[in-house]
Amino acid sequence: MADTVRRRITAADIAAAAGVSRATVGFVLNNTPGQTISEGTRQRVLAEAARLGYRPHRAAQTLARGRSRIVLFVLPDWPLEHNMRRYLDEAAHVLDEAGFSMVAYTRHLGDRSRPLWESLDPDVVVGFSAFDAGTVKSLRASGITKIFPQPGGRAHLPGLSAGTTLQVRHLHELGHVRLAFAESPDPRLAALNAHRLDTARRTVHDLGLGELSVHSVDYRDGTAAQAVGRWHRAGVTAVVAYNDDVAAAVTGAALRSGLSVPGDLSVVGHDDSPLAALFVPALTSVRMNSSGLGRFVAQEALHLADGRPRPSGGADVDVTLVPRDSTAPLGA
């Protein structure tokens, strides 16, 4: 056998098999607008392509088109919980249907490799919240001009604050008046943390509650115990936590210092991570369905890449509060 090394099937092979030119094959396979192809030829080409198992060569397409049809999602360096998964899944799906590939990329502190955008030549780079100046510079240096959220624009995705409002409302409905906010000390979460804190402050104000008492809570040191002590002395009866990890740290510290949860202190988490249900007591938390957000962001990316119309409305992120055992009515 001569060609025991199976060559790749190219468009030229299809052309030869179907008895047409390579260009025609291209027109058929890409549904090139402005080209009229007879139905017979079209079917013949498609049949041969399927029979031979043709798969276009991405690199060649990228080179010829000048665009890679890759959208790079830069993810924050925190665990991918269900939310994030749904978010990515939906975004990938929307992009996939539009002929784009989504690559998710987690860059983290201490990363010693060159960032992926330097080598992948994505058409669009999408972040979760606004990129910091250094990253933007690196992106620009790599020749990437299409960035979402756009540098200099509004930093946050729509719909990301609804959950915090629910947390505060829930505690308010239970009769709590003196609330606290437990921040995450993680620098990677600083932007979102600040955003959630702002929202909590605004909601507290709108509901006519007292000032929020804010402390940063790290589960690795004694800050949780300190914060809980101060809050207790200050008459705080309920804590809004940045996320479930922080809520767990607060709850754990309260239990270890002899306070009961929710008897002495109600705690609400955020994100409904698996941890929330596992914890003893099970944590009241906020569940987000981020599919809508994923769709929204993907459409924004397609708009940047292709000039397609932008999504008309905002992102629809539906958010629900999941009551469990870590919150109770005041004085119950």
Place this chain on the structure above:
Amino acid sequence: MADTVRRRITAADIAAAAGVSRATVGFVLNNTPGQTISEGTRQRVLAEAARLGYRPHRAAQTLARGRSRIVLFVLPDWPLEHNMRRYLDEAAHVLDEAGFSMVAYTRHLGDRSRPLWESLDPDVVVGFSAFDAGTVKSLRASGITKIFPQPGGRAHLPGLSAGTTLQVRHLHELGHVRLAFAESPDPRLAALNAHRLDTARRTVHDLGLGELSVHSVDYRDGTAAQAVGRWHRAGVTAVVAYNDDVAAAVTGAALRSGLSVPGDLSVVGHDDSPLAALFVPALTSVRMNSSGLGRFVAQEALHLADGRPRPSGGADVDVTLVPRDSTAPLGA
């Protein structure tokens, strides 16, 4: 201004600027073996490349070389904890130094997009444990021949069972004799689960302990409570959990059913996830430093991609047991 649209800098631009041919530029930048370039020319080319900010066009390289220099890591669909991060970080670093890019890809059930290997044309696809038959078929159909772990070979990475041995030993040292193993019901974890269970069985046997009592524990339903009840009636005093999530489920069920942990039941987790430290009581767990594993796997991938020598020894994964509050001496 004529060229307000900034064209991409190509090797031809460097050639023109340095007064040499395009080929020479290629030879210099790639250190092509078998080519002699005078030091003066080499420096001139490098200087111009730096001055113009040249970045090679990945797609063009891929097309010309016939290889993409991308290694695709297919990750299991469980949260990326610290271990995994270290593993990926080290692997990415090793590949990066070799001129390869690593793309990490999490495929999960319900994923509606085409798998990334269909569009990314990676040179090598690396899995965490052996790929199932369907996936292998899909990989092959995409023209991917370089797969690790090799289909049909041994399914597991070396060093992944050391932690389980530590779990059993720890309980043995505390005087426990009747042990149980808490499995994860997650089908995605089945392979690794079975592997850890086997290891536990073998270790139990080697230490001359009684038979392992095995139950699957899901935190979403009542299986944890059932398992704990049965174990307690059967005189089991210590549980080896597949991972920290399972350990938390077991511990939670025990607490809710009135048993004390570690008083009535000791529980050891695995992976040292953040959850382990947060939980009340804090979970004894196993910490792995997976950097060694990452290096090992990356070198295997390079071997497949490039024919470089394989790593000589096995993977060195150092594993330590982190004692916390969920285990105690028998009868303490």
Place this chain on the structure above:
DNA sequence: ACCGGACACTAGCGCGTGCAAGCTACAGTG
């Protein structure tokens, strides 16, 4: 019978790079 135009296609360039083959000047050899 001739022309214009719609239709259905083809020839071929360009994308940026890697690399094989060839070419030139010059040093060294007989």
Place this chain on the structure above:
DNA sequence: CACTGTAGCTTGCACGCGCTAGTGTCCGGT
């Protein structure tokens, strides 16, 4: 002085595909 060898380059093709600028054919209108 002709010849060989080699350092140091250049020429040019290949990679697979997108797409512009055509080319030929058929058909209805005058």
